[in-house]
Each structure stands twice: as structure tokens, then as C-alpha cells.
Amino acid sequence: MILRWTLRNVFADRGSLLAATGGIAVSLLLVLVLDGMFAGEAERIVSFLRDSGADVWVMQPGVANVHMASSLVRAELAKEVATVPGVASVTPILYVSAFVKAGGREWFSYVVGRRRDDELAAPRRLVAGVASALPGEAILPDVVAAESGVGIGDRISFLGRDFRVSGITAGTYSMANSVTFASYEDLADLLASPDGASYLLVRAAAGVSPERLAERIDGAVKDVDALPIAELVDRDRRLALQMGVDVIRVMTWIGALVAAVVVAFTVYSAVASRARELAVAKSLGAPGRSLLGAVVVHALLLLALGYAAACAIAIALRAVVERALPQIAIRYTTSTLAIVAVAATALALCAALVPARRVARVDPALVFRG
Amino acid sequence: MLRLLPVVLVRDGGRTLLSVLCVAGAIALVLTFEGVRAGLHRQTRTFAESLPAALVAMQPGVANLLGARSVLPQGARRAVERVPGVAAAHPLAGLPVIYSDHDRISPVYVLAYDTAGGPRWIVEGRGIENDDEIVVDVDLAHRYAIRSGDAVEFLGHRFVVAGLSGGTTNPFNPYVYARLDNLIDLYLAGDLPEELAKSALSFLLIDVAEGADVASVRSRIESDVPDVDVYTPAEIGENDVRRVEGFLGAPLSLLIAIAWVVAALVVALTLYASVLHRLGELAIVRAIGARRTDLARLVVGEAILVSLAAFAIALALAIALSALLGWAAPQYPVEPFDPRLLARALGLQVAVACLAPAFAIRRAVSVDPALVFTQ
Numbered sequence: 196m197i198l199r200w201t202l203r204n205v206f207a208d209r210g211s212l213l214a215a216t217g218g219i220a221v222s223l224l225l226v227l228v229l230d231g232m233f234a235g236e237a238e239r240i241v242s243f244l245r246d247s248g249a250d251v252w253v254m255q256p257g258v259a260n261v262h263m264a265s266s267l268v269r270a271e272l273a274k275e276v277a278t279v280p281g282v283a284s285v286t287p288i289l290y291v292s293a294f295v296k297a298g299g300r301e302w303f304s305y306v307v308g309r310r311r312d313d314e315l316a317a318p319r320r321l322v323a324g325v326a327s328a329l330p331g332e333a334i335l336p337d338v339v340a341a342e343s344g345v346g347i348g349d350r351i352s353f354l355g356r357d358f359r360v361s362g363i364t365a366g367t368y369s370m371a372n373s374v375t376f377a378s379y380e381d382l383a384d385l386l387a388s389p390d391g392a393s394y395l396l397v398r399a400a401a402g403v404s405p406e407r408l409a410e411r412i413d414g415a416v417k418d419v420d421a422l423p424i425a426e427l428v429d430r431d432r433r434l435a436l437q438m439g440v441d442v443i444r445v446m447t448w449i450g451a452l453v454a455a456v457v458v459a460f461t462v463y464s465a466v467a468s469r470a471r472e473l474a475v476a477k478s479l480g481a482p483g484r485s486l487l488g489a490v491v492v493h494a495l496l497l498l499a500l501g502y503a504a505a506c507a508i509a510i511a512l513r514a515v516v517e518r519a520l521p522q523i524a525i526r527y528t529t530s531t532l533a534i535v536a537v538a539a540t541a542l543a544l545c546a547a548l549v550p551a552r553r554v555a556r557v558d559p560a561l562v563f564r565g
Numbered sequence: 566m567l568r569l570l571p572v573v574l575v576r577d578g579g580r581t582l583l584s585v586l587c588v589a590g591a592i593a594l595v596l597t598f599e600g601v602r603a604g605l606h607r608q609t610r611t612f613a614e615s616l617p618a619a620l621v622a623m624q625p626g627v628a629n630l631l632g633a634r635s636v637l638p639q640g641a642r643r644a645v646e647r648v649p650g651v652a653a654a655h656p657l658a659g660l661p662v663i664y665s666d667h668d669r670i671s672p673v674y675v676l677a678y679d680t681a682g683g684p685r686w687i688v689e690g691r692g693i694e695n696d697d698e699i700v701v702d703v704d705l706a707h708r709y710a711i712r713s714g715d716a717v718e719f720l721g722h723r724f725v726v727a728g729l730s731g732g733t734t735n736p737f738n739p740y741v742y743a744r745l746d747n748l749i750d751l752y753l754a755g756d757l758p759e760e761l762a763k764s765a766l767s768f769l770l771i772d773v774a775e776g777a778d779v780a781s782v783r784s785r786i787e788s789d790v791p792d793v794d795v796y797t798p799a800e801i802g803e804n805d806v807r808r809v810e811g812f813l814g815a816p817l818s819l820l821i822a823i824a825w826v827v828a829a830l831v832v833a834l835t836l837y838a839s840v841l842h843r844l845g846e847l848a849i850v851r852a853i854g855a856r857r858t859d860l861a862r863l864v865v866g867e868a869i870l871v872s873l874a875a876f877a878i879a880l881a882l883a884i885a886l887s888a889l890l891g892w893a894a895p896q897y898p899v900e901p902f903d904p905r906l907l908a909r910a911l912g913l914q915v916a917v918a919c920l921a922p923a924f925a926i927r928r929a930v931s932v933d934p935a936l937v938f939t940q
Contacts, residue, residue: 210837210841214837218831222827224827228823257721263661303812370813434663437672440813442736442813443820445890445897446601449598450594452886456587456590457590457591460835464580464838464842468842520819523815
């Protein structure tokens, strides 16, 4: 009875309903998009490592990262690592940071030098051209290619040398960590280290855990450190996010704070505007529990509509942003969607209970006098 | 009719206050987001501009200080000092490295100086006076609970933190200062990684002789010393700002655009809801003979008054948020008080205050006065 009465009254005043759900929707949308941008970038930052196919990364002693780090080991150590029990394969790569000049613009990028037939550290999603660079060739991330206006066959340069674009890949761009591929020979020549490798990528034999294998390599091979892929991904993500990207996290805090104020105000205001109706209902004998139920239903209804609208707009916005600004990745996580829903519900109920308590204390006789 | 405004606003003071707070929150959001970008630009530009030199030489093709890897040949210093008009060229080594303490890691940029280019502002402790001493950016130091006088493991060597420097942080890698000769000695003793030796000369801070024209000296260096590119500190500052924009420009622009749209919608919906809430009162006013234009004036006047009050509170909120962020994330200074930004925010509010109640006004002015008596 009270539920039907509440629904009828709420939907009768469409203007107020639109204002309230609109206010809630844009506030929640702000939080979802801000967090989605941070989550998207956090994911992209480590996509090369995660997709490398390696279970363990072996590097120079004292180095424990790929991002911002500089590692050099003797390539011949690959043979020594290969003899460690549990190692299925070892792939040396070269890895160096550079500014890639393409189409009159400069892009910070890590350049990976890999041999043509190596399976590990290969680009996973090819958009155009070839997946392995020959000497004199380079493979660019799709975002860099699109934003610079370069395509297959165009010239780009890095580390003071010109290269011909022979491939374009997807999933290799991030604000802090985009990856360009070149041939091992070119990078060895540019780094003046024909017998060196930056990292040795190790694949574990079936049934051997990356953690156990990293320990074995650390124990068996001198002059190297080994990290299981999960630990390396975690360390690199933490480091790379500190380099400018966590400004999005900071902005998310601010956005969440403002969104909380707007949601609380909107629900309070909407419920308070029905205070007189509720007081009349009370004077006609409606029990306190029913009035409380009406308030809760009203608050939850506004929130549900606002949340649904926020989610729908957020999904549409992601499609638009990813097309118009491919350098930005937006990813909505289940945990964020759940946290936002729970926090907004708690906030809405608290905000609704303030006018509800006031109504509960009203003397029914006053309604007829005032 | 406008004389009714204060009465209307004060009579439902609680609701008016909430409307003001809501609008203020939305505007504070815009001011803070725009302030983040302005703060990043100012912080980045200021550090480069404060380099104690008329000109800075760096590796050809490199035009930045922020996160740059520049390597100059050892003979570059002498070659630059031979150019007429150059009073002195001070070597500076710069290298981005990772600072780690147990499980925590942070990117930092080591600046090793010789005769110039050390920290300009020591906020705790003192500058470097002895071997194996470093000066650490104060924000980085606070993050790692480092105090002056502490011993820290850095670059695989144990250093004493002589002092903490201010104005040396940035969103990518805060600065850590060391003496160049000390690092070279440690490298020769085999105590430092080889990579450091490659960057032993990254930049030259160039003093121009008294009376010499900076532009002419620059042209002469560029023509006489092909191993270097030369920039003024102000140009490096601009290049660094462009680099920040290259990294963060797109997401920051999107976030700020979203903030403006959200703010406009929140302000509009708040003011719209506020008018709807007063429909009954407006009907009474109409019933006692007010014209439609009087009602419209009343509604828009209320919206503008609420907006102006909210703007003042938004400024206070923006200051509070800036202070909060300055404490929680000092690498991101927030500077929300650019006059053009304030004018734009105020303009948005007034425009929305005039437009948003328009829909509600249609309902308000069409209220049948008889309704008041039938309700």
C-alpha cells in the first residue's frame, strides 16, 4: 500500500524526479569515469609484460623493474639459465627507453629488440603489416601511428637512426609505457652491446611455478636476478603509476567527495519535499514503520534510477572516448561498480533519514493547523 | 517583486543552504581540476626557469630537463668555454633512477652538480658539504620518512642525507642532488653502476660574460660546437610543460571537460529543483496578482543569488581541497585561482542560473492561481 502510494507520488512529479535522478546520475558518472580511466591506464601500463608470454624475467643484479630501469646481462648467460631444472625456454631481448619521432611529434616509448623467430615478447595483436621487424624496420603502437599520421612504409626515427614502419600493433600503448619493436640486430648495434641482452625471458616447464623457478635461477646462476612475472608486473605497475598517472587517482578522490555532497543533497532535498505528504499520512494514522518504508523506497528508487542512468551513460561514453581519444583507456571494474553502488546507497539512506526523523517527530495535529 | 527574494531564501534557509553547498561543490570541482593542470604547468616550468644559467647546453635532439637522458662528450665543456662571450660552463649530470626502500619504490632523477646547479632552497638541514652526502626532495623524503642526517641506501651505496630541498618535486620524478666529483670517485672505486658513468656529463649550465648578448653567444655556441644544442631556461621550461602535456594532456583535458559538463548539469538541476520546490509559493504569489514577468524575475533572481553565494563558498572549498591535496599528494600542486578560470566559472554559473530555471519558470507561470485555493 505504502509502496504503491510512494511510487505514484514520485512518478507523478516528473520534473522533480528528473532533477533528482539527473543530479545523482551525473555525480556517479563522474566517479565511474574517473576511476575507469585510472583502471584502464593501470591495466595498459603492464600489458607488454603481461602479454610477453614469459613466466620469469631474468635481469642484471640489483635491477627489479623494467619500467625506467636499465639492465644488461651477458647474452651467453641464456645457456646457463636454460640448464636450470624447470626451464622450458630462454629468450634474450634488448630493451631501452627512447623518444620516437614520428610525423613531426615525439613520443616517449620503450624500444624492444627481439629476434624474428622468437615466440616471447612478440606483439600479441597486429593491426597492419608484420609482427617481427627486420633490420631497418620498426613496429609502432596503433595510437602513436594514428596520432602521428604515419602508416606502413613511412619513416620514423629513434636513438638517432631512421627506421621504416613495417607493422602496427594494438594493446602496446600507454601514457607511461608504450612499446615499439625493432630488430635485435639494430638495437644491439645502437646500444653497442653485440654480446649483451637487457633481459632473459624464461618460460617454465609444465607444472613448475614461476615463483619456484625464479628462486632456482637465483640460486643456480650468478650475476643475475630473477623475478616471477606476477611480482614484476606488480612492481612495474606501482612504479609507472607514480609517474604522472596517479594524478587521475587524486582527481578521483576530489570527484568522489563532490559526488557524495551532490548525492546526499539531492536525496535529502527530494525526500524533504515530500515531508508534508508524509506528515499528512502520519496524521491519518500511517504507522511510523510505513513512513520510514516510504522514505527508504523513495531514496532507493532515486538512487537506482540515477545509478542505472550513470552506468548507461558511462558505457556509451567509453565507446565515444575510445574512438575519439584512443590514447585514453577506460575500464569499469566490477569492484568499483559495487563500491560505488554500496557507498551511494549508504549515503542516500543517511541523507533520507534526516527529513524522515523530522516527520516522525511531527505532532499530527499540527498538520491540520499549519 | 525582487524585494521578496531575501524573504523567500531565508524562510527556507536549510534548503537554500543545501542548494548553495551543492552548486559550490560542483564549481569547486571545476576549479580544482583546472587547478591541477595549472599547478603541474607552473611547477614544471618554474624548476627549469630557476636553473642558475643564462643558457643550457644538452645533447643534440634533447630539448628537455624533465626525465631527459642527455649525454654530452667529455670535451664539450672545454669547447663551450672557448666560445667568445661564455664566462663559464658548469657541468651537470642527470639520470633517472629508481629509489627503493624495502617494498616501496619511486622514480627519482639524480642531479649531480659541480660548481653550480645544486639545490637552491634547503628546507631542512644543510647543503652538501662532505663526501657521500646527498640532498633529497622534501616531498620524497616525507613519503619515505627520511630526515636530514639519516643514512640511506641509494644507487647501491650508503649516503648521508645532508638536507631536504624544496621546489624540487614534479609529477614524474622528484630530484635528488649529489656532488658530481663524489659520484665519479665512487664510480671509479667500483661502487656505482656503470650507467652513471655514461651520463657523467648531461648538461652544461652556461654563464654569459658581462655585457655579452645572450642571443649572439647562443648562436656562436651552436655554430662552433656541433655536439650540443642550446636553450634558455625559459625555453626548457616550455618544452617540459609540453612534455607534461604529451604524457597527461589528453586525459587531463577529458577529465576537465567532464568536470565542466558535470558542474553545469549539477548547477542546472539544483536550481531547477529549487524552483520546483517553490511552485506552491509561486502559485500563491501569482494568485495575489503577480504578473508572469514578475515570477520569472523572482525565480532568476533567486538562482543568481544562490549562484553568487555558492561561488564564494566554491572558492573557499577550492582552497580547502588544494590544501588537502598539498598534504596528501604534494607532487600535484593545485592552483585554482587563475583570473581567467575564475571568470569562466562565474560566467558558467550565471549563464546556467539564467537558463536552468527557464523550464521550471514555464511551470511556475502557468500555475493556475485557483490551484492554491483548491489544494
